[in-house]
Amino acid sequence: MRIGLDYRLATCFPDSGIGRQNKALEAAFRARPENSVQLFGIAPEDHPIRRKVHCPRWGTPLNGFHRLPERFKFEALFLPKALQQAEIELYMCNVNMGLPIGRKPAGLRYVLQLHDLFQLTLTNSHASRLRKWVYGVTDRLSIAWSVKVADRIWTPSQFTADELVKHFPKACDKVRVLPNLVSEFTGEPADLGHLALPARYWLAVGTREPRKNMPWFIDAWQQARQRDPQVPELVLVGPAPHLPINQQHLYGVHFIEGVSDAELQGLYRHAERLWQPSYAEGFGLPVVEALGQGTPVAVASGSSLDEVTPPGSPRFSPTDTQALVDLMLSLATPPVEDREALKAWAKGYGLEAYRLRFNELFEELC
Template sequence: MRIGLDYRPATSYPNSGIGRQTLALEQALRANPDVQLQLFSVAPEDHLIRRKAHCPRWGAPLAGVHRLPLRLKFEAGFLPGSLREAGVDTYIANFNMGLPLARKPEGMKYILQLHDLFQLTLTNAHGSQLKARVYGYTDKLSIGWSVKVADRIWVPSQYTADEVAKLFPQARDKTRVLPNLVLPYTDALADISDLQLPPRYWLVVGTREPRKNIPWFVAAWQQARQQNPEVPELVLVGAREHLQVAQQHLHGMHFVSGISDAQLHALYAGASRLWQPSYAEGFGLPVIEALAQGTPVAVANGSALDEITPPDSPRFSPTDTGALVELMKELALDHPVDSAPLKAWADGYGEQAYRQRFDELLGELR
């Protein structure tokens, strides 16, 4: 099989969730002896990615991959002809949209990797109301087109598969679950003493999107600390400005941003517990990353977090403040934790399981 992979997320945002899954796809494709891989991307005119990927002659800023004019220029102007010239028979687009905006050549197959549908179902963070309206409309058209023309849709959870079936009933039979790959962190953990964090803390990763539910969670944490001084201090990986002004300088709360992978995994390892209060998640990467470090987790129910979290981990409603306060008070005292089962659960999202499922799905297309 001669397979083309949309490499734009890995080129522009390699450390993002979608960028990491693009790299996982690349590695799985290169490991399959029946695959000849071709990469397709946009990049500045002097970028090194041009040495290994098919790129338009025109340059593009790395931060502009989601800009509509640039996307149209790539997906409608460059991609259709480039796929034909490269002799690609299967093309994978992997950031919720991005399949070529042209009539599909006879014999070519399209795969859409759809991480979630929150661009269509939720209010997301944008710079202005105008941007929100424009992106809302164009995302609906782009995702709708890619869902329509895809031969297969790969999603990271059954939750997302069910969401696809709700919004696009005609796509139910071509949707398959491919859980995300979460590689164990094998490098040395960073020394994070310069962050001046308390010796005991709870951790939350991600603050920007409203669905992360952080203001609500912080309010519950503040109540719990007022009622029980044993409730640990809270470390949030994200920007202070994503919270309400009244919450930005609470006693016992710490913000960390712009950190490396080594620092992030050191934060996981040092935390007493990771909390994931999102009311909507298509997967939940921080949960698996924390478990891989042997750190226990507590998650909100009602989304993909239900699937990816060990069954005996604490769960809570993402809307019931009183119940969350009581749970925080209950978990305030550390109890001995056997990290081995947590790490074993995380291994279920490792390379071996991912490659096996990936090869099964790829085999469907032969």
């Protein structure tokens, strides 16, 4: 089968969570010998990726991926004709939206990988009210169009699948769940001596997006630590400026930016526990990565985190401060956990499990 794959995120943001899933799809398609895979994306005029990817003749800066004019030109003016010329039989897009605009040719099938609906369900930050309104309208139209024309919609969690059906009931028969691939770290974890971290620490990943719920979490941690000094210090992977000014210099809070994979592996492995306080998650990659290192986790309930976390792991409401403080106090001593059992759970999101489910869904399409 002649496969076309939207490669914009793998080109523009290759190290992002969705960018890595883009490359996981490419590898899964290519692993089937009956497939011929071609990639479609954007790039500056002199970018070497053009030797590998079908790109429009015009150049697009990599950081311009989300700009509305660039999206429209790619999806309406370039993609339909490019897919026809390449004789693509199945085209897959993995950016929540972005399937070709216009009449779908006979014999061509579309698959949409939809990671979440937070562009529609949450209040997102924009430079002005006008931009917020424009992007709100265009995101809804683009997602609705892609959901409508897709033959199948693959989501990384049942949570996202349910949210999709709630907002687009007519799509219920198209939806399938393909959990994200969480690759094992390769090599040994880095020596973290240069980071001057405390001997005991809790870890949290992500400070930028409001849905990560980090200011609320830090307030609860501060209250717990004031009541019991045995509560470990807190290491946050993410920039401090995304948090309120009064939380950027708290004693016992350590911010780490720009970590390598080896450093991140080390941070997971040496943490006493990973905390994930998000009130909205489409999958929850850091949770599975931490479990893969045998590190216990505690997660907020009510989103996909319920699915990716072992049943016995602590859970808490993402709005009940006192309950979280009490939980932190109860977990202040080093945990006694079966680290091998946690690693075994994480393998359920590894390459073997991913390829097995991918092949089931692909064979259903065929």
